[in-house]
Amino acid sequence: MAAGNNENAFSRELISFIEAWRNKPGNLIMVLHRVQEEFGYVSRESADTVAYMLDIPLAKIYGVLSFYHFFKTTKPGDHNIQVCLGTACYLKGGDMLVEELGNLLGIGVNEVTEDGKFSIEGVRCVGCCGLAPVLTVGKEVFGKVTKDQLPGIIAQFS
Amino acid sequence: MAYRSYILVCGGTACESSKANAIYESLLNEVDGQGLSEEVQVIKTGCFGFCEQGPIVKILPEDSFYVQVTPSDAKELVEEHIVKGREVKRLLYDKEGSKKHAKVEDIKFYQKQFRIVLRNCGFIDPENVDEYIAREGYSALEKVLFEMSGDEVIQELRTAGLRGRGGAGFPTWMKWNFTKQVKDADQKYIVCNADEGDPGAYMDRSTLEGDPHSVLEAMTIAGKTVGANQGYIYIRAEYPLAIHRLEVAMAQARDYGLLGKNILDSGFDFDIEIRLGAGAFVCGEETALLASIEGERGMPVPRPPFPAVKGLWGKPTVINNVETWANIPVIIMKGGDWFSQIGTHDSSGTKVFALTGKIRNSGLVEVPMGTTLREIIYDIGGGIANDKKFKAVQTGGPSGGVITEEFLDTPIDFGSLQKLGSMMGSGGMIVMDEDDCIVDVTKFYLEFSVEESCGKCAPCRIGGRSLMNILDKITKGNGTIEDIEQMKEIGHAMKQASLCALGQTAPNPILSTVKHFEAEYLAHINDKTCPAGKCKSLITYNILPDLCIGCTACARKCPTAAITGERRQVHVIDQAACIKCGACFETCKFGAIEIR
Ligand SMILES: Cc1cc2nc3c(=O)[nH]c(=O)nc-3n(C[C@H](O)[C@H](O)[C@H](O)COP(=O)(O)O)c2cc1C
Ligand code: SF4
Ligand code: FES
Numbered sequence: 092m093a094a095g096n097n098e099n100a101f102s103r104e105l106i107s108f109i110e111a112w113r114n115k116p117g118n119l120i121m122v123l124h125r126v127q128e129e130f131g132y133v134s135r136e137s138a139d140t141v142a143y144m145l146d147i148p149l150a151k152i153y154g155v156l157s158f159y160h161f162f163k164t165t166k167p168g169d170h171n172i173q174v175c176l177g178t179a180c181y182l183k184g185g186d187m188l189v190e191e192l193g194n195l196l197g198i199g200v201n202e203v204t205e206d207g208k209f210s211i212e213g214v215r216c217v218g219c220c221g222l223a224p225v226l227t228v229g230k231e232v233f234g235k236v237t238k239d240q241l242p243g244i245i246a247q248f249s
Numbered sequence: 250m251a252y253r254s255y256i257l258v259c260g261g262t263a264c265e266s267s268k269a270n271a272i273y274e275s276l277l278n279e280v281d282g283q284g285l286s287e288e289v290q291v292i293k294t295g296c297f298g299f300c301e302q303g304p305i306v307k308i309l310p311e312d313s314f315y316v317q318v319t320p321s322d323a324k325e326l327v328e329e330h331i332v333k334g335r336e337v338k339r340l341l342y343d344k345e346g347s348k349k350h351a352k353v354e355d356i357k358f359y360q361k362q363f364r365i366v367l368r369n370c371g372f373i374d375p376e377n378v379d380e381y382i383a384r385e386g387y388s389a390l391e392k393v394l395f396e397m398s399g400d401e402v403i404q405e406l407r408t409a410g411l412r413g414r415g416g417a418g419f420p421t422w423m424k425w426n427f428t429k430q431v432k433d434a435d436q437k438y439i440v441c442n443a444d445e446g447d448p449g450a451y452m453d454r455s456t457l458e459g460d461p462h463s464v465l466e467a468m469t470i471a472g473k474t475v476g477a478n479q480g481y482i483y484i485r486a487e488y489p490l491a492i493h494r495l496e497v498a499m500a501q502a503r504d505y506g507l508l509g510k511n512i513l514d515s516g517f518d519f520d521i522e523i524r525l526g527a528g529a530f531v532c533g534e535e536t537a538l539l540a541s542i543e544g545e546r547g548m549p550v551p552r553p554p555f556p557a558v559k560g561l562w563g564k565p566t567v568i569n570n571v572e573t574w575a576n577i578p579v580i581i582m583k584g585g586d587w588f589s590q591i592g593t594h595d596s597s598g599t600k601v602f603a604l605t606g607k608i609r610n611s612g613l614v615e616v617p618m619g620t621t622l623r624e625i626i627y628d629i630g631g632g633i634a635n636d637k638k639f640k641a642v643q644t645g646g647p648s649g650g651v652i653t654e655e656f657l658d659t660p661i662d663f664g665s666l667q668k669l670g671s672m673m674g675s676g677g678m679i680v681m682d683e684d685d686c687i688v689d690v691t692k693f694y695l696e697f698s699v700e701e702s703c704g705k706c707a708p709c710r711i712g713g714r715s716l717m718n719i720l721d722k723i724t725k726g727n728g729t730i731e732d733i734e735q736m737k738e739i740g741h742a743m744k745q746a747s748l749c750a751l752g753q754t755a756p757n758p759i760l761s762t763v764k765h766f767e768a769e770y771l772a773h774i775n776d777k778t779c780p781a782g783k784c785k786s787l788i789t790y791n792i793l794p795d796l797c798i799g800c801t802a803c804a805r806k807c808p809t810a811a812i813t814g815e816r817r818q819v820h821v822i823d824q825a826a827c828i829k830c831g832a833c834f835e836t837c838k839f840g841a842i843e844i845r
Contacts, residue, residue: 120525161487222611
């Protein structure tokens, strides 16, 4: 992250990414992706900065952010547990995994644990339907998950 | 340089999740340790399709097919198979208990398959352009650049009879021709639709991960044919591996002069840029997708004008699905006549399906059009898992419908599926067994469509919500007999009045299940029961006194302490305290818990 103690400050890399895209038509979504990659979500402050840098109205940014499910406007846990709720996973009990994770972590879907470590999210097909039910934590994919494995998976990231 | 042996490791997302990367590293180490790096090549390929048995390792030239391999098996595979020439029987794919036939061609899962789109998946290292070139890659582009006119390319596609694989099945040659014929455009665009929104389908992802160059080559061919210099690949942000492989492929293609300025010294310029989707299903619809590339909210607009004449930034735009693209280089090389011989009269070529759900062998299958559902489910998929009874197969995702046992012998093509009240869709094929409640699954699809409706037009926005409410009522045991008629009425209205195909097709799951499974709806409505035991409001868990031996296992698992009973005595469930979580049902080893 950039110098200074502003946690919302854009890094050098992010700034040069935005510079590179500034004059390309249709750049907004790509820029927001890059912001979310850096911070895990798009905060109000980040949205302000993007509006300023791309010279577009903040309302337009929120129009886009609210339309696309992928963008988050609140900070997720350090480890965001994404449970697939696509059809293949649903048939094999994906919803039960969400329920059990909720019990184990004491939070609901799209909520963050008090210590900020974990959050739970239901997502659409992650494309590993052959391994249903599937959940992902960061870049790691867990397939054929059973309820009994959940405490172990959580422990792995604690 | 030719190697004595090739070890192919699946590097698709599904297998990567089961440690394929670690297996690859261990194999490299072992080969190195044996001093065989000059003779044996270890390659990370795309998906083999047989995901159920992953991670998979294949060794050539013997064509040995090893399944469920772990990193610690690497040593044995190298020492035994490579060094001593003895197959490691323990890891060979075991069908029906016989370990004799381990060759890929002997495995039933592959026997009825015919691979055009997935021709390179599992054979080449997708991050190495040389391997693609070694399998005739970019020869089609060369042919189009130097030997064929645009009209000849379009004629070839017309002879081939290729229809779009993204769902609607529109003839590809016609789209290209519309765009080609626009004379006064200062720019035209080529777009690849890799949004793959159908939940439960991953054909496009696997194609891009296993053979990214085939799509790049095809898009460049289209650029040359219709006169476009810029392409876009619109891909879901949820597919990081596919995005990475595309980026690698694009960089290599540029290095080789196969992409960018003055391609192969032909004077033709064409480049491609990746644009990420952001989790909106409706952006798979072509006009919404184009709006999204433009950086806007992805809302459909009425057609005509079609994108082929007025698309991205108002310019003529050819937009095709990943699988459609992957067919193109093969058609150019082998000819439209060859292609048209495969499949049926109505639909030529092959189709890739993601076979999932309650099937024994989940995976990615590519079959000639005209193959029957029964062949796919029983011969390739190995039938229903856990010896349960087949109930229905769903095709077309949230826009499609169910097909029942009596229609399993229908040869699959665009027309026949539509006649059955379903549709081809993009290739999701989800098998349901007796434990799946048809009303519950229908509600699942409806929920999906309602959540994904962009809200622009009222029939879809309001109609979808009303249908959801009725289904919810039925699964809670509050349905009335009039509800069925009402759902049909709303459904037909949505079909006629919605602006885009999302709203027009959203009622399909309802209309199709009400037709084929009316009895199950009536059981929910009249008898207030859920025959599959899925709808929580309609079931109770009960302990069968003659089967309960009083082991106390269920009582210890029950999260609400609703189960009481002494050791070795019959237990009982307090229905008032039961939250119907099903923990006891899963725990009991004696089948003493009954769902009523
Ligand atoms: C709601 C909706 C979602 C769609 N999703 C996809 C998709 O994920 N992938 C795709 O290729 N086509 C999708 N389509 C179809 C596209 O609109 C379009 O027909 C397709 O990209 C054309 O390519 P093709 O002719 O090669 O099939 C969708 C259509 C609708 C109405
Ligand atoms: S039918 Fe639905 S998704 Fe399509 S434009 Fe109308 S509201 Fe949007
Ligand atoms: S439905 Fe869960 S990975 Fe596809």
